Amino acid sequence: MRDQVLDTMDLERERGITIKSHPIRMDYKGADGRNYVFNLIDTPGHVDFTYEVSRSLAACEGAVLVVDAAQGVQAQTISNLYLAIENGLEIIPVINKIDLPVARIDEVTEQLVGLLGISENDVLLVSARDGTGIAELMEAIVDRIPAPTGDPEANLKALVFDSHFNAYKGAVIYVRVVDGVLSTGGAVRLMSNDRVFDVMETGYFRLNMIASNALGPGEVGYVNTGIKSLRETKVGDTLTQRSSPCDTPLAGFKEIKSMVFSGLYPVESDDYTNLRDALEKLQLNDSAFTFEPETSAALGFGFRCGFLGLLHMEVIQERLEREYSMGLITTMPNVEYRVIAKNGDVIVVDNPAKFPVAGDIDKVEEPYVRAEIIGPAEFLGAIMKLNQDKRGTFVEMVYISVDRVRLTYELPLAEILVDYYDKLKSVSRGYASLDYEFIGHRPGNVVRLNIALNGDPVDALSIIVHQDRAFHWGRELTSKLKDVIPRQLYEVAIQACLGSRVIARSNVRPLRKNVTAKCYGGDITRKRKLLEKQKEGKKRMKMVGKVEVPQEAFLAVLKVDRSN
Amino acid sequence: MRPVSLYVHVPFCRRRCQYCTFYHVPTTDPRLEAAFLRALAAEYEQAEDEIGEAFFFPTVFIGGGTPSVLDRRSIEEIIDLIAPRIASDGAELTIEVNPEDVNEVLLDMLVRSGFNRISAGVQSMSGPAQKSLGRCEPDVNHRALGQIKNRFANFNVDLLLGVPGGTPRKLMKTLKRIEEFNPPHLSVYCLEPGGVLGPSSNGFFESVDQEQSADEYLFVCRELEERGYHHYEVSNFARPGFECRHNLVYWRGGEYLGIGPSAHTYLAGERFSNIASIEAYTRAQPMSLGAIRRHDHRDHSQRRLETAMLALRTSEGLAVEDLHVSGSVVDDLVGERLARIEQGRIVVNDRGYLVLDEIVQRLCRQTDTGDHGGADSLTAKESNDRLNKGF
Numbered sequence: 001m002r003d004q005v006l007d008t009m010d011l012e013r014e015r016g017i018t019i020k021s022h023p024i025r026m027d028y029k030g031a032d033g034r035n036y037v038f039n040l041i042d043t044p045g046h047v048d049f050t051y052e053v054s055r056s057l058a059a060c061e062g063a064v065l066v067v068d069a070a071q072g073v074q075a076q077t078i079s080n081l082y083l084a085i086e087n088g089l090e091i092i093p094v095i096n097k098i099d100l101p102v103a104r105i106d107e108v109t110e111q112l113v114g115l116l117g118i119s120e121n122d123v124l125l126v127s128a129r130d131g132t133g134i135a136e137l138m139e140a141i142v143d144r145i146p147a148p149t150g151d152p153e154a155n156l157k158a159l160v161f162d163s164h165f166n167a168y169k170g171a172v173i174y175v176r177v178v179d180g181v182l183s184t185g186g187a188v189r190l191m192s193n194d195r196v197f198d199v200m201e202t203g204y205f206r207l208n209m210i211a212s213n214a215l216g217p218g219e220v221g222y223v224n225t226g227i228k229s230l231r232e233t234k235v236g237d238t239l240t241q242r243s244s245p246c247d248t249p250l251a252g253f254k255e256i257k258s259m260v261f262s263g264l265y266p267v268e269s270d271d272y273t274n275l276r277d278a279l280e281k282l283q284l285n286d287s288a289f290t291f292e293p294e295t296s297a298a299l300g301f302g303f304r305c306g307f308l309g310l311l312h313m314e315v316i317q318e319r320l321e322r323e324y325s326m327g328l329i330t331t332m333p334n335v336e337y338r339v340i341a342k343n344g345d346v347i348v349v350d351n352p353a354k355f356p357v358a359g360d361i362d363k364v365e366e367p368y369v370r371a372e373i374i375g376p377a378e379f380l381g382a383i384m385k386l387n388q389d390k391r392g393t394f395v396e397m398v399y400i401s402v403d404r405v406r407l408t409y410e411l412p413l414a415e416i417l418v419d420y421y422d423k424l425k426s427v428s429r430g431y432a433s434l435d436y437e438f439i440g441h442r443p444g445n446v447v448r449l450n451i452a453l454n455g456d457p458v459d460a461l462s463i464i465v466h467q468d469r470a471f472h473w474g475r476e477l478t479s480k481l482k483d484v485i486p487r488q489l490y491e492v493a494i495q496a497c498l499g500s501r502v503i504a505r506s507n508v509r510p511l512r513k514n515v516t517a518k519c520y521g522g523d524i525t526r527k528r529k530l531l532e533k534q535k536e537g538k539k540r541m542k543m544v545g546k547v548e549v550p551q552e553a554f555l556a557v558l559k560v561d562r563s564n
Numbered sequence: 565m566r567p568v569s570l571y572v573h574v575p576f577c578r579r580r581c582q583y584c585t586f587y588h589v590p591t592t593d594p595r596l597e598a599a600f601l602r603a604l605a606a607e608y609e610q611a612e613d614e615i616g617e618a619f620f621f622p623t624v625f626i627g628g629g630t631p632s633v634l635d636r637r638s639i640e641e642i643i644d645l646i647a648p649r650i651a652s653d654g655a656e657l658t659i660e661v662n663p664e665d666v667n668e669v670l671l672d673m674l675v676r677s678g679f680n681r682i683s684a685g686v687q688s689m690s691g692p693a694q695k696s697l698g699r700c701e702p703d704v705n706h707r708a709l710g711q712i713k714n715r716f717a718n719f720n721v722d723l724l725l726g727v728p729g730g731t732p733r734k735l736m737k738t739l740k741r742i743e744e745f746n747p748p749h750l751s752v753y754c755l756e757p758g759g760v761l762g763p764s765s766n767g768f769f770e771s772v773d774q775e776q777s778a779d780e781y782l783f784v785c786r787e788l789e790e791r792g793y794h795h796y797e798v799s800n801f802a803r804p805g806f807e808c809r810h811n812l813v814y815w816r817g818g819e820y821l822g823i824g825p826s827a828h829t830y831l832a833g834e835r836f837s838n839i840a841s842i843e844a845y846t847r848a849q850p851m852s853l854g855a856i857r858r859h860d861h862r863d864h865s866q867r868r869l870e871t872a873m874l875a876l877r878t879s880e881g882l883a884v885e886d887l888h889v890s891g892s893v894v895d896d897l898v899g900e901r902l903a904r905i906e907q908g909r910i911v912v913n914d915r916g917y918l919v920l921d922e923i924v925q926r927l928c929r930q931t932d933t934g935d936h937g938g939a940d941s942l943t944a945k946e947s948n949d950r951l952n953k954g955f
Contacts, residue, residue, distance in 0.1 A: 489922045490900050512778040515798060515920040516756070522571050522814050522828035525835055525860045528870050531924060538925060546896050 010322070020044070021056050021162040023174055023205045023220050030142050038141060039176070039204075039220035041161070045076045047435050048309030051256050052288075054083045055161040055236045058252055059176035059220060062090035062145030064137070065112075069095045069103035073111040073400065074433035075374045081115065090145045091116065092124065094137060099127040111401045150217025156180030156188070157246040158215075158239040163230050165284040169200065171227040172209075175239055176220050178250065183214040187242035188223075191249040195232045196242050200224040230287040256288050258306025259367065259438060260313055260333050260417060261350040263294065263460060264320070265302030267327035267542055267551065272301045278324040279303060282316060289316055294351065298458040298544045299329055304351055307333075310417060329542055331460050331554050335413045338365040338441050353459035355448040358499060366444035367413040370395070373424065375432030377403045382427035390415035391466060411436075412444060414464070449473055451481065452495040452502075453547045460554055474504035480556040482506040488548050566619040568831070569813045570649075572604070572642060573824030574628040575842050578662075581698055583724065583755055587826035587840040588629045599846040600824075601638055605645055606851030607823050607838075612649075614853060615821070615831065621649050623656040623810035627683075632665035636673045643677045650678070656809045658683055658720075663708035664700045671715045681808075682712050683720040683751075689738040693727045702741070709745045718806055720749040725784065726777030727755060735780050739787055748806035752784050752799050778918050785914040796879045798917045815874045825856075833867075835860040865928075873924045881911035882927075893926055 012020075026038040043049075043056045057063060063084040067073055084091055093112045098105055109123050116122075124140060126133035162174040175182065182188070182202055189196045203211040204221040215221040227233060235256070238249035266275045279291050290306040307313040310333065317330055337355070339347045340362045349355050371392070375383055377399070384407065387394070392409035400406050411420075416436065424432050449470055451461035461481075465473045474496030481494045485508050492508040516527055541548040576597065577588045589596075624646065631639070639659075650657070658681040659674060666684070674682070686709065688694050689702045712719050721742055725735070742750075754777040785795060793801040797815060800808065813820055814830075822828045826840035836857045839845055848855045862870070875882040884894060885908065894910055897903040902916035902923060916923055 489902070489919055489926060490896070511919050511922060513754070513774045513781075513918045514922050515754075515918055522820055522822050522830065523826075523837070524814065524830070524870055524874065525828070525837060527873065528862075528866060531869060531873060531921060532866075534921060535925060535928075538929075543929070546892075 020164070021052060021174065023162075025204045025206060025220065028138055028142070031139055032142075036142055039218070041220065043080075045080060046309075046311050047076060047079065047437075048307075048312040050079065050083070050437065051254060051308075052162060052235055053080060054087070054252065055159065057084050057087045057089060058236075058250070059159050059161045060087075060089055061148055062092065062141070064092045064094055064141070066094045066096050067108055067112065069097045069105055069108055070100050072104065072108045072404065073115060073374060075372050075406075075435035076433060078115070078372060078374065078406070079435040079437070092137070092140050092144055093118065093122060094124045094126050094133075096126050096128055098125045098132065099130050107401065111404060114400055148218025150177070150179045152179075152181055152216050154179035155244050155246045156182055156186075156239070156241040157250065158182055159250050160190070160233060160235060160237045160239055162235060163233045163287075165230055166224075169224040169226065171225045171230050171233045173223050173225060173233045173239070174220070175215070175223055177215045177217050179217055179246065180241070181214050181216050182221075182223065182239070184211075188239055189242045189245060190233065191238040191240055191245070192234055192253055193232055193237075195227070197225045197227055200226050229284055234287065256308065258288075258290050258308065259335065259413065260307045260309055261336065262305055262307070262313060262333040263296065263299070263302055263329075263331035263351065264291070264305050264317070265296065265299040265329040265331075265460070265542075267329055267540060269300045271326055274324065275303070275320075275326060275328075278320055278326065279305070282319060286316070288312065296331075296353065296460045298460045298549075299331075299542060302329075306350070310421075327540055327551070329460075329551050329554050332463055333417050334464060335367050335417065337444075337446070337464065340364070352448055352462040352464045355462070355464055358447060364444055364446050365441035366446060368410055368439050368442045369413050369416065369436040370439045371409050371411050371416065371434060371436040373407045373409070373432055373434055374400065374404060375407075375424075375428045377405045379428040379432060380405055380407075383407060383424065383432055386420075386423055386427055387411065390420055410439065412442075412466075413438070414446075447498060449477070450497045451477060452493075452497055453544060453549070454490075454493050455495070456545050457497070458544055458549075470498055471503055474498075477556065478504045478506040481553055482508055484550060484553045484556050486548070486550065487511040490546060492547050566615075566617060567622045567651075567819070568615065568619045569623045569810055569818060569820040570621045570625070570646060571810075571820055571822040571824075571827055572624070572626045572631075572646075573822065573827040573838075574626060574631040574634060575600075575825050576633050577628065577630045578633055578664075579698070583697065586627075586629065589842050592633050594635070596842065596846070597635065597638060600842065601641055603846045603848065603851055604642070604823055607853070607856065608645055610851060610853050611821055611823060611829075619649065620651050621646065621655060622651050623813060624650060624658070625810040626659040628660055630662050630665070630685075631659050632661035632670065636670070639673065640677055647678075656681055658808070658810055660685065661708075661712075662700075663705045666708035666711055668711065671711060675715055680716070681718045681720070682716050684708060684712060684722065686721045686742070687724045688727060689741040690727075690730075690734055693724075693730060693734070693738075696728060697724065706741065709742070709747075713745045713747075718748055720751055720808065721745075721747045723750060723752045723784075725752060725754045725780040726772050726774075728772060730776060730780060732780055732783040735783060736787070739784070743791070748803045749808060750788065750793065750801045752781070752801065754781060781918060782914055785917075794879070795914070798877045798920060812878075815878050816880075817871060817874065829857070835862065869924070869928050872928055873920075876910070876912055876920060876924055876927070877917075879911060881906065881909035883909050887927055889927055889929060893929075897923060897926070 022042040024040050026040060028036045028038055030036055041056045041059060043053045065081055067077055093116060095105060095108050097103060105125060109120055112123050113120055124133055124137050126137055157179040158175040158177045160173050160175055164172050166172050184199050184202045186199050187196065188199055201211055201224040202215055202221060203209050204219065209222055225233060236253040240246045266272055283289050288308050291303040294304040295301055307316060313333060320326055321328055334352055337349045339349055339356055341347060341356065341360050342362045347356065373383055387409045390411055392411040395408040395410055398406045421434060424434055445467045446464050447467050447470055449463050449465050450457045478494045478496050485492055487508055488511055491510045494506045495502045496504040516530060538548065541550050575588050576592055577590050578592060580590045657679045659679050660683045662685050686705045687697055687699050689705060691702055694700060694702060755772045788801045789795055794804050795801050796807050819831050820829065825838055825842050825845040827838045829836040836859055839856045845856055872882055898905060903910050903912045912920060912923060
């Protein structure tokens, strides 16, 4: 059997992460000789998918909290733990990978004991690789996690905790039946939007989906709805019978909202339609991803896309490039600003190019997050300095073990988007971990910084930055662009401007020489192929006016060092 | 009668020059030479049959490799083979020589065989430069040029730019020493690390400085133009009337037959290349064109790219109406003083020649989408029909 058997996307397997929930059913013969059925759900851990994780947890009675013996408790361990506690789950703490030479079992045990207020004996030591402790874990599941309760005679009440789209079967929703029985052929209703459909097929998960006629209380399975998109089958919704619905939907349903936005443009404008088709296909399987058409003076026709967070954005972009082999230009990610104009209008801005001119603005509000950082105490100073530099407000500091600290800060989300995570990893030699949640909009003193190439502002290079940092950003950005934009036929003047005021500039000197001097003996083919090869390289460039701008330039801002 | 130019590739050299990317073998083995001549004659006969209709050679170019390492009788044999088709009046017959091979006996024979143009691989008149290139002493060049000039009114001097350690001042010395012979034609090439040259093992070419090459190129352009030379192609300068007619055929899209290993052919709108291996070439028994030559399939946009890149190399330029880019692309080139418009044609200047590949890319950027026909617009069907009919 291959590794990471439930993580079926190439991306998941390559990065060793879980992006999508993966349920599976397991039969187990207990030490007491009785047969048990486990309904297991492997959840993502990343902050971007917190809502999905919370719904998967709501579908469960208990949670196996797996902590890596070498890495110890991470920020996301804690946030997922809180989610589990909020959902009233029984928690079985497990330290995995104890066979690693760098395993720090005592220390990690101490962290878990401190975190959960449990005794050392409650922590299970496991090596999934060599099988150590697996038998004990299975028995602990039987002993500690309560069997599901639920009334098979009651009206149907099932939690939708995930879904995927199948070209033949339509939306396939993943459910946990709470009460009643879900049967193939029954007429059912989604309670958030009153969408009614007939259950085309129902069944449960092994490595593949296995059809069965009915799912009873406590069972996890799938429903083929025949609905043509995922837009109506929302995670967290309650599924009930059409004719005799349950009284109240399950608690905790939320409409999910994009937090991070970025422009996606085809390098070749001919690819616009292909890009739209590809985005539509991706959206079929990922209702959290949104997009709408937009135009840029520099980049032409494209889309403004909304994502749950940075990982979500990266995943979508990578899948587009990989599965649809498309040359893409991604603009700098940004958050959504609420701009209150002098005339009282409130404008929601998700694209820096649409940020109003300074004179029209009364005030601006930007999204804030509460960030939890866990790291070794020895890096405390560096982590605190990083948060200060990122406009963070200190909230709390707690030692979770002798030398591990949990720090809480409130930060503008925009500050986390750019290079926060890389910086955090670098100041903590990779040991600190981050988790955050959205806590609302707050006033922010931000301005729009424009970049002009040869005197013409390039809308797709505009960014919104904090007033106090505008000069630093301008300098850094013009110098980064100078490195990224290759020498070409003509000189390129790069300017950073606040309004009409130029605050920084740099120059790309024109190319001196690019010619194959020798072209005789009649070998025209070779020369042509050389040109074609050069042309291949230019395909990843966008003509902006008469300037060739490489894809990376639109993300150059991500590489700006803002710590100084 | 149909004019078809002829190129003969002689792959033999005494030794390998690191900067050369033309196919060559460092041997002068007489048995291999004999086998080469037999295969060459066989290929030539097949090609004659293939072209079929009456044709003649307005120009012949024997290049290499080093044709001057051939035995005298071998050169005569080649001439005997092709003589019936050489234009009776005003044909241009060029042969490349290494200055080391030049002596009165060789030159006598070349004159008697009908050659009227010599191309001499001089490269430089600086001792250190010649040494680093692995070429002969400047004095050998000097003596050879004197002898060539005595016997030939039309000859070319090959020079190399960008030789490590070079400066425009040192280059001036080379030009001064060459000026003495008042060559009617000069070809000037830049050493190109990793590009035309390919990787080298000794690090020599890695030290070639593109800025230095560019400085030297602009310097040579200015000096030669001031001396009245016509800069008629990126690398070629001629006294008026002494432009190399054979090379102009390549750049103008004229037809040519290439024979010998690695030789290239352009007939009826189609390009072919011969196998670059003397062993495979001589072993093809009986000789068949199918066994030694490959057809280079080109689609519309590739044909247009070729036409544009070739025309833009010359001072004749490319008709603006054949371009499919917006006028601003041309205006920018003119505005930035990289090109000028002459009678509806865009002509690249010296600074522009240095970045010609970039210019071609800009001018052809939009032509690859959609099918607009173009300067060279055979449809695939037309060219297939022609192929099936033979030439």
